[in-house]
Amino acid sequence: MSLPLAIISYLILGESDTWFTTLGTYLYFILLPVFWVGYTVGKKILGIRIVNLDETDVSFWTMIKRQLIANIFYILTLGIGVIVSAFMVGIREDKRAIHDFIAGTYVTFHPPWQK
Template sequence: MWNKLRNEPVNKTGYIKRIIAYGIDWYLGSVLSSLPLILLYMSLHKDAVYIPQQLSIFKGYYQVLAGVLSLSVAFVYYVVLPIIWKGQTLGKKLLGLKIVNDDYQEVNVKQLIIRQVIMIFLVEGSIYTCSNMFHQLVNVLTGYNIASTWNKVGLVITILSGILVIILKSKKSLHDIVSHTLVVDIKSEDYKNMLLSIEKKNKKQNKKMKKRFA
C-alpha cells in the first residue's frame, strides 16, 4: 500500500492554499458549532455575559439538546454543504479547491461522511469544536470522560496526517487515503486536463454502449 501511495501522480495543489482553506473552515466551523450552545444558554439566562463552551453549564436534558444541536450544525457545514457544492466547503470554495475522488470524479456522500465525520471529527479531531462537543456529549450520556485521552491520540494522528500531506506526491492526508479522496486546485491545468480526459473516456464508453444496443 505504501508503495502505491508513493507512486501516485503528483498533485500540484499549493500548501498555502490548503492551509488557508483549512483555517477558514476550522474558524467558521468552530463559530457555527458554538452558536447553538450560546443561543440556548442566552435564552435560558437573559443576564448572561460570558458563556463557556462547555455542556456542563446546562442542567438536565439541556446538556444533550445543546450537544446535539451543535453537532447538527457542524454536520451541515462540513458534510451537507460539500454535498450541495460538490466537494467544496466555504473555505475551499474561496480558495478554488475541491474534494474529488481518486480518479478526479465527483466525490460521493459516503466518501464525504467517511472523510469529514469518521476521520476528521472522530479520529483526527483534537482541534475541532464539534469534536470537543462530541466528547462532552459522550461524557454526559455515559459518564465516561474520554476527552483527555481522545484528544492526545487525535493530536498524534493529526500530526501524522499533516506529515503525509508533505511527503506524498499526491499530497493526501490520512483522511484522504481512508476515504479515497483528493484535494485539487480547480483552476490548475492538471485538473482541467483530467476533466477533459474523463469526458473523452465517457464519450467513448457511451459510443460503445450505443453500438452494443444498436
C-alpha cells in the same frame, strides 16, 4: 464553521459547546461538499475542492468516511493520526492525508467543469 454555530447555540440554548454545534459542524462538512461539487466556503475561497480519486464528485457516503470515520480514527489514535496527517500533507507530493486515504479522495485546484 464551529464559531458561528457556537454563537447561535449560546443565544438559543445558553451554552456554546452543545450537541447543536457538533451536529451542525458535521452536517456542514458532510453535506456542503456533496451539494456544492466538493467545495466548502473556505475551499471555494482558496479555489480548491474535494474529489474522488477517479475525479468524480464526492458522494454522501464518501464524505461520511472522510469526516466521521476519519475523526473516529483520529480520536482512537489520541491525536497522533492528526499529526501524521499534517506531515503527510507537508511531505507527500499528492498532499493526501489519512482522511483522504480512508475516503478515496484528494483535493484539487481543478474546477468542476475542467475534469
